[in-house]
Each structure stands twice: as C-alpha cells, then as structure tokens.
Amino acid sequence: MPHLTLDKVSVHYDGQPAPAVERVSLDVGRGDFVVLVGRSGCGKTSLLNVAAGLVEPARGLATVGGRPITGPGPDRAVVFQNDALFPWLTARENVAFALRLRGVSADKRARRADELLSLVKLGDAGDKRIWELSGGMRQRVGLARALAAEPEFLLLDEPLGALDALTRERMQTTLLDLWAAAQVGVLMVTHGIEEALVLATRIVVLAPGPGHVVRTLETHFGRRYAAGEPIRAIKADPAFAAARAELTDAIFEGEAA
Amino acid sequence: MPHLTLDKVSVHYDGQPAPAVERVSLDVGRGDFVVLVGRSGCGKTSLLNVAAGLVEPARGLATVGGRPITGPGPDRAVVFQNDALFPWLTARENVAFALRLRGVSADKRARRADELLSLVKLGDAGDKRIWELSGGMRQRVGLARALAAEPEFLLLDEPLGALDALTRERMQTTLLDLWAAAQVGVLMVTHGIEEALVLATRIVVLAPGPGHVVRTLETHFGRRYAAGEPIRAIKADPAFAAARAELTDAIFEGEAA
Amino acid sequence: MSVGTYSERPAAKAEETDGFAVPWSRPRPRPRRAISARLVSAITILVLLAAWTVSASLQLVSPVFLPSPAAVWAKFVIVARDGFVDATLLQHLLASLWRVFAALIAAILVGVPVGLAIGISRIGRGVFDPLLEFLRPIPPLAYLPLIIIWFGIGEPSKILVIAIAMLAPVALSTAAGVRGVSRERVDAARSLGATRAQVIRHVIVPSALPSILTGLRIALGAGWSTLVAAELVAATRGLGFMIQSAAQFLVTDVVVMGILVIAIIAFVLEFVIRRIERVLVPWSGRE
C-alpha cells in the first residue's frame, strides 16, 4: 500500500532570511488520517504544499509510494486554503472537473457531481456561478471537487474553516464516512482542536520559528466512529476530554495564555 | 451618537429565484458589539454588505446616523471574508492605506501601521509581500488595515476564521480592548459559538431559506471583560455555559444533529 | 444586463458614489436614472457631426480638403449606385471585409498558439519571442516588395500584410493573459490530474480569454488600418484601394466617405466582439 512520506523536509522560500519549516518528517499511509495543528504561520500550509508537489523542499525528501514527488498528481488531490475554484465553470462543472479530465461522459459526470454536491449539502447549488456562492459554500464545492478525483491521498488545508458549527459537524462525519469507505490517506490542516481529535488517527503538532514538530499524538476516536460508535458518544468519553487537554497543552506549550 | 440600523431589509440578487435575506432588522449603536451567527449560506455576508453599502437592499432601509446608506464610507470599515488585500503593497503599506488616503505623512503612518501590526502579532511582517503571508497572517493584516481607518463602525466577516486557538483568543482580547477603548460599534459574523458569547453584547441568530432572524440574545460577558474581569474566569462562569447551550439550541433549532 | 449600484440613487456624497461602470452582480436596482453610455455616445456623435457641418459650411478649409457632410453623403449615394474606380461600394466593401476576416482567422490560428507558447514554455518563448519582436515593428510599406517576390500579387499577399499587423496584438495579449493566470488554479487543476495539455485547455485558455479578446479587438483595429497598405498590392477592389485612388486625385469626399465606411464597419464588429466577450467571460472582474 503506498505511503506518502516527508523525510526531514525543510522549506526555505526565495529571498527569506530563515527557513519556514525545518527537518519535519511525516508519514501518511492509506487509511491514515493525519492532522497538522499549530500556530498561524508555523508552516502547515507549506508542508501540505510539499506533499502536494507544489513546493520543493530545500532539504529532505518527499516521496509517495517510494518515488520522489516531482509535482502535483492525481493521486494526491488538494483542497486549498483559498478555494481555487474556476470562475468560468458552474459549481457542478467545478466538481466534475476531474472526471472531465478523464473523459467521463457529460451525463455520467453530471450525475456524479450532483451526488458529491449532495454529500456536501449543496444539492441545489449545482447551477450556481462561483461568485453566487457564500464563503462556506465555496469551501464545500472545493472539497467535493477534490473528492471527485478519487485520489489515494487527500490533502486538505482548513477545509471546514468557514463553516458554522452544525454544517461543520456534518462535514466531519461526511469526511470520516468517505475516509472509512474509500480507505484514502488524509493529510489535513485544521485549527479546531476538537475537530483534530474527532478526525485524526494521528495528530502532528507544529511549533513556529522555524516550523518543527513538537509532538505527535496517536488517537483512535475517528476509528471508533468508523466502527459504528455515534459521534456524540465519542465526544462525551472522558478519554476525549483528556486527549483534548493534552493537545491544548502541546499547542500552547511555552506560551503565556 | 450615530446608530447603524437595518430596517426590514431584504436582499435579492439579480437572476436568483428567491431572496437571499428577508425582512431583517438590526441596530448597532456605538459601543455595541453585535454578532451575527447562522448556518452557511443563510445571508450573514449579505447583511454585512448591506451595512457596508456594497449591496443595495431590494426592500427595506439601511441608515447610519439617520441618513440612508448610499455606498461604502470611511465611517464603516469592512474586513472581508476573503481578505481583499492589495498585492502591490507590502503588509505595512496595506495597513497604512487608510492613513495614506488622509494624507498622513509617510513617517507617521509607518509608525502607526507598525503599532497596529504588533497589535495583531505581526510586528515583524511589515515588509512582507502579501503572497509571502500565510492565510492567518493575511486575515490579521486585513483586520489591522480596517482598524487603521479609525471608523465609527467595524464590519467584520469571520475575521478570526483562519486562526489557531491561541492566536484567536489573543485576537479576541485585542478586539475587545479596541472596542472598549475606542467605543466603536461592531457588527461581526462568526462561526464560533464561544467567540460570539465572549465578544458580543448582542447575538443575532439567522436561519436560512431565505435568511431571517430567529432569535436575539443580549449577553454581557464582553462588557465584564472590558470592565476588568479575566477572560478565563468569564468562560468558567456557569452563566457562560448556560448561554452557550441556549445559543447552540437557537442555531440548531429544528435541525437534526 | 441590469447592474445595480448605489450610484443610481440620490447620493449624499456625490463624489464617492458616482458608481463604477464595471459590471458586477448586485441586487436588483431601482429604475435607472443615470444616462446610459449609449445615449452619451449618440450625443457625442451628433456633436461631432454638427461640428463638422459647421466648420465645413464656414469654409475654414477649402472643401477640397474638408467636404461637407452633405457632399459626402451625396458621394456615398453615387458610389453605392454607380461605383468608383470600376466597382461599387458594396464590391469594395466585400473585398476588404473578406481580406480582413481571412487575416483575422489566420492571426488567431497562429497568434493564439504562439502567445500560449510564449506564456507557457521557456522554449516557446525562446523561439517565438525574437520572431515576433522582429516582425511586429516592421513597416508594411517597407516589406511589400519582399512579400510580392515571395507570395506574388494575389490575395494571399494582401491577407498576409493584414495578418502580420494583427499577429502581434493577438500573440502579445494572449501571452499577457497567460502570465496573469492564477497560480493556484493551475496547481488545483494539476492536483486533480490534469496533464499539461489539459491545464492549458481547461485552465489557461479560459483564464486568458478576456485578455485574448482584448487582443482581437486591438488586432481588428490594426488590421483595418493596414488595409490601404495591403491594397497597394495590385488590388482592383477594396476600400483601401478606393481611398488610395481617390486620395491621389484629391477626391476628398470619397476619401472621407471611405474612412467613414471603415469606421462604421469597425464599429459594428467591435459591438459584436463585445457581445461575445460578455457571453464568454461573464466572470471578468468578479473573482
């Protein structure tokens, strides 16, 4: 089974005095759900971009299935922090984009796109233009577009950031359902501590200056959900509260509150 | 003291079958901190844009200081959901923009911009170009840029959405400090239930289809903070937990969890 | 398309609320009060016509050099019916239209791919940049003999002269459009499995489309303005040929009439391209 690995990766942007990320190692197998958390500007997006093949590490190696990553590929679908939707397409056409690339018939791909739009609770927004969508709707269209590509790895940069609590919770379960069913590997950036706990099989905590890993937590709440336990029950578990406290500490370590 | 009021405002976008928002009334005085919450796509941004003078209501009236709103003005500074920063300016120049418009000397406005950047914890990012900033950093630059205009009203669309928990909490206190000191009126959209409770003097809950007000809650936690009580203590107050439950219910009313 | 902004309402601060003509989606407007661009255009044209009539009737310059509108109109009727230099106005017009359109199509077929190559690939830029830079500043009057030596005196030569004038605007605008393509959208497409060719077809071309259409509009203008030079090549028909023949004999009314006919045709074409623009790139300015 292919693994996505970053091996002692450093990122150094042109013209910047210091590296943005230094010697970070990560491993995402299919069936893993790895969540990156950390302070604003600590290099989460940068690492995700390395995995996506959009940023070349200054040092270290990024591989997928053992082969070095040389650019973006359909095996790793990305949802960007700023939805990079195509304004010349409708919401449905945006979602169907990956299918169109593969030559799926117009009919079939419209059907599949509508399925995915319903999945992200936008069943009736298929004909809308991008500029007719609200911020949260765009984010969900971006997510559906990545799902349509049926990748081996999903790389998500705060995919639920602009969503209200209820929609967000629903999207979380949708993500977990998809992940459990398709056995994809997920690498996701989030700012929600609970979200990280509910979703992740592994949480990687980054600290800034330059970005490095301070802690890795293995969690299992997501697997419990995938095995059938209701999500509210999982959140009520005292183990959840303990993990929450531990994670909060790890993130805020050495910081005045 | 000027008030910002929306009186039975409906918003209907060109070419859409149904209105996006129907008969919503709001009132924001200076010294008020009104927070809009509600599901994705329920019309929060639309209402904020009406207050900003960027969207004209199909019916109803929007006024500020009693005069109808006929367009955007420096009395109401907006922070957009997609940071609308200027890529041809550095972070500092973006923040100093409003001062430049007023003819403040280069020297003075650089100093003021640096102050504001420190306030949003970006003291050392002044010389960066917009594309060199992370998502959360951009959001904070956008906030600082609006603050520089020293408006009577601040209109904020999920200004802390892309921030990690710690930075977000710090920004919340910064916002409260500013609000208390400058006695501006704030109209803010957020998805964070706790955030709404901590910041607001009044919370307006919108429901979709078309967007309308389902509940208005008066809260006082923000004022307590402004009066000197530490924020952690406020959050620990049982009244806070009760308000939290009430708000959650109001948002999720009539929805399966 | 109805565009509603606050500008159409009585405004407290006029200078700030004059509104921008840039189209974007806004809620339903109140009924328009501002005058429309088309009305202003009509007024402008009428004012120009009036100025022309007045200065012609005052005989500020000899009518040989500034014929009156009436004289030009009379000539128009005569040339439309009886012709000038052995062909009617319609025949001249059709000959020129066909040349300009053939050249436009050639310029699109060559210029758009060349512009894409320049914008996209380093090798494309290396090869086509110098060729284009070499070709575009050369005055057509200077290379006419070479064109004839290589391509003869038939239609191809005339079309080529026009097409060369059109090539640079099309290619440069295309290349500029490609340079402006959002990097994030390209990345998104690639991560969705787009091959290089698919990125070009599905992301770069649509993104560059507004710029390409601007290039076409500039190119059409350039093409018309090369018409006289092109029709110096052994033409027997064509508006440029007609104008040139008339100019030589100081038949200024025909010259002015020809200029007006070209301007009107160009006007109509411009209008058509703008329609196309609105249909093809409704998102321009809304991203």
Place this chain on the structure above:
Amino acid sequence: MSVGTYSERPAAKAEETDGFAVPWSRPRPRPRRAISARLVSAITILVLLAAWTVSASLQLVSPVFLPSPAAVWAKFVIVARDGFVDATLLQHLLASLWRVFAALIAAILVGVPVGLAIGISRIGRGVFDPLLEFLRPIPPLAYLPLIIIWFGIGEPSKILVIAIAMLAPVALSTAAGVRGVSRERVDAARSLGATRAQVIRHVIVPSALPSILTGLRIALGAGWSTLVAAELVAATRGLGFMIQSAAQFLVTDVVVMGILVIAIIAFVLEFVIRRIERVLVPWSGRE
C-alpha cells in the same frame, strides 16, 4: 530572479512536470538544467541568419530583392559613416526615435486617462468609445493628406500619425485592465475612506498596470510600423524616410538594413519594458 519549480528535476511523468514559465515564488531551486529562454532565442536568431545567408548565396531570389547579410552589413558600415539621403544612420535613427518617443508619451498621456474613463465611468465610455472606435481603424495612408492640410508638414504631423496608431492599444488595454480589477479590492478601498479619485489612483491604476504595460508594448510595435507612413510627410530625416527613399531607387540593401535597425531598436525597447514590468508588477500571477 530565480524561479524554482519541479520542472528542473528529473521527472517521472515528463508531460505533467514540464513546468510553467509563469514566474511565481517557490523555494530555492536546484541548479538549473533546463535551457534558458535566452539561449533558445540566440539559437533561433542564428538559425534565421544562417537561412538568410544560404538562400542569399544560392540566389534563390535576385539580390535586388534579397541582398546577402554581407552586403547589408557593408551597407550598414557605409551608411553609418557616410550617410544616405543626406544624413548618417545615427541622424536618421535619432530623428525616428524622437518621433516614436514623443508619440508614445502623447499616447500615454491621452490613452491611459481615456482608457480609465472608458473602464470606469459610463459617461467616459459614452464619449470616448465612439471617438476611439472611429479613429483606430482608419489607415494612416488614407488620412495623410488630411493631416497635412490640418496640421502642416512639421514634426507635429508625423508625431500625430504615430500617436494615433498607438492610442488604441494603450486605451483599450487600459480599459480592459480596469474591467479586470477585483471588485472586492475596490470595495475595500472605498470602505477605508477612499474617494473616487483615490480609488482610481490607489487601486484601479495599480491593478490595471500589467494590462497597461502590455498595451504599451503593443503600441510601440504599432508605432514603429507606422514610421514609414509618418515619414512620407515631408521628412528630411528618419529611418522610415531612409527606407522609403531607398525603396524608390530599389536600393534594397538599405531597405533591409533599415528594417533590421528598426527591429533591433524595437527589441531593445521591448527588453527595457519587460524589465520595468518585472519591477513594477511583481505580483502578476500570484494573487
């Protein structure tokens, strides 16, 4: 400026990783292996020169119409030293350069505001659109006599002919740039207290700058290619005048030499504008 993409590395899937020449900020690259655009350009030019030399020496066309590179070079030396039609090459060059630059400045001074007006205000569009649409397709050869009549035979007439050719690209590109301005940025500026004038100065102009610069590049090409037409009007010096005089007496080597000089000058100017572009609009494509 160093641009790093994966394209410079050995790639598993070549077609997908060929890389885009669009500049954007990426981490430090490995040392380049791909050939640079400049090298490819040099090769292209050498190939063209070789083709010219070969076809000239095979006498595929008579040297009257296509002189050999050696002959052109010899003529270059002679004209540079002794002159042609009573002026040295440098004098011709300076005369033309001054005209083109004066016209460029005039075109910028008029075209950019006109383009802004068209893009921004409904009245501006109403007034200037028809004027521009009327002016731009008219062939310079058609209105030369009218220009002489109205503006005489001095420098102003020549500059005017060139400037008219430049006006449309500048104005249209500016207007297109304005249309592409992000609505949100305009709104942001207005809510920060910008007056209409300040929005134009601080948001619209910088946003439209890439487009304006493209317009200038197209305009310069158009200007040079109108040079011969402009210098038909009673010139005593100028590259176009030189070329035209030579063409009349079939002195083809001078014609070709003049064409090459124009091409080289245009090349250099283009290079300068691209530098300016890079300094002025580093954000192009990164938004």
Place this chain on the structure above:
Amino acid sequence: SAEDLKITIGYQTVVEPSKVPQADGAYEKATKAAIDWRKFDSGADVIAAIASGSVDIGYVGSSPLAAAASRELPIETIFVVGLIGPSEALVARNGAGIEKVADLAGKKVAVPFVSTTHYSLLAALKHEGVDPKSVQILNLRPPEIAAAFARGDIDAAYVWDPALGQVKTTGKVVLDSSQVAAWGAPTFDAWIVRSDFAEKHPEAVRDFVKVTGEAYAQFLARPDAWSVSSPEAGKIAKLTGAKLDEVPELLKGYVFPPLEEQASDKFLGGATVKAIAATSAFLKEQGKVDAVLPDYSKYVTAKYASEALASN
C-alpha cells in the same frame, strides 16, 4: 524684407539637374531666404501641403497638377521640369507575346495608379484603339512592379527608372513616353507655386526659376560631363538616394527645356496649358475628377520665366 524670408519647398527625389543647386545652397544664395527643403513621395501630398499653406513651391507630375487645377486650387505652374521621354516606358516580359500595344488585350499590365505612366498607358491604349477594359491594369508602386515582374506575375509594366532598368533586364521596351507625347498626350513634371506666395514674393519666385534654369543650362551645355565621376552626379545621388552609377542614365530620361524655351508657346506660353486641359479631360473621362474647367491658363504663368530670362 527679403533677409528674413522663409521659403518651404517640397521636392521629390526625381533625378534632374536642379538637385545640384539644391545641394550647393545656390537657391538660398540667390533668393537670400532661408529655405526649408521637404521631401515628398507623391504629387498628391505636395498639392495637399501647398493648399494647406505649409509649402510654398512644390514639384509635381502632370496628372496631380491637372487634378489640382480642375479642383481650382490656388496654384500656378512656373517651370516645366521636362517632358518625359524614354525615362518612362512600357516594357513587356520576354515570352509574354507582346510586341505592340494592341497585344496588351487580355494581359496583366502594372502601373502606379495616378502617375504619369498611368495616363500614358491609357492614352496609348486609346490611340491604338484597345479597349482598356480588355486589359487587366494593376496598381503597383515601382519597387513592387520590379518584384512582380521578376516573379512573372505580370506581363508588362509602364514604369520609370530605376524599376524600369530592372524590368528591362528580363523584358523589352514596347513603347516609351516620347512616342505617347508624339501621339498628342505629353506627360511632364513641373514646379508649381502657391498663388498668394507668388503674389507676395515675386522676386523670390523669379530667382528660384532663374537658378533652376541655370542648372538646366549647365546640364544641357555638356550633358556627358555629368558622368559617374562628376561632382554633379555625386551630389544628385547623395540627395536623392539614387545609385550613383545610374545617375547619368537617369538624367537622359527627360527632355529638359532650357529657360529660353520655358516662356515660349512650346511650354508655359501655350502648350502646357493645353496639356493640362487635355490631361484633365482625360481624367474626367476616367471618372477621376468631377468637372473640367473651360480655361486652365490661370494655372500656368510664364511671367517668372520671362523675368528670369530678362534679368540675365
């Protein structure tokens, strides 16, 4: 006063003797005026410049002159440069099967429209009774004629030097303009002056004519002395851009009338008026001008030529 008189002269790069005094500054010396020499490429532009008042004295061919006169522009012909002779000729491509004018029917013939050769060609067709509609007459400028001729795109061309010399290498002369002149359709080039300028500065015009006449006299006295190596040929080549070794040949293409003949009825005194009237009538027939004037004598004056002669 004459000291600060400014004269603008529009010349064309035709190879003729008055280029020598132009190069020497003799006109400036004689008229004591500052002269602004401006080059033009077509008679139409010269006429436009004169009519606009920006040029005072100009060089034109007989066709544009007739067109301008028919449109009643305020001009006067003051000097006939020369009757066009062998310098303009109809050349048929070898192998095109054209031996005489009558053979042109069905063939492609190129001329620069509106030029003197255009007039000569049509006059020749008329004289030989060939229907112009049966001939494919194409509009090309001389350099393009040379190119099209070399390619074989055209069967014949009526053109002047140096394109004429070029086409002669692969063709042969069927007819030249001296023959057409003999058939009653002479073509010529002339110097013209704007009427109001002439009225204000008659001495300047007289001196101009005088200097021009002197140059012609010098050439006519020893035409062979203006050889390739002569300073005169060098000056002409430098000023016009003509190839130096072609200059002597080019100078032979015209029949240059001396000053003594200018005022006579062979030229300004009579024949020129008739030639302009004939050309105008012909242009009218071709639909190129709207009306023909009853009298063209107003556009020709022998006054300056006579005065110049008298002041010798």
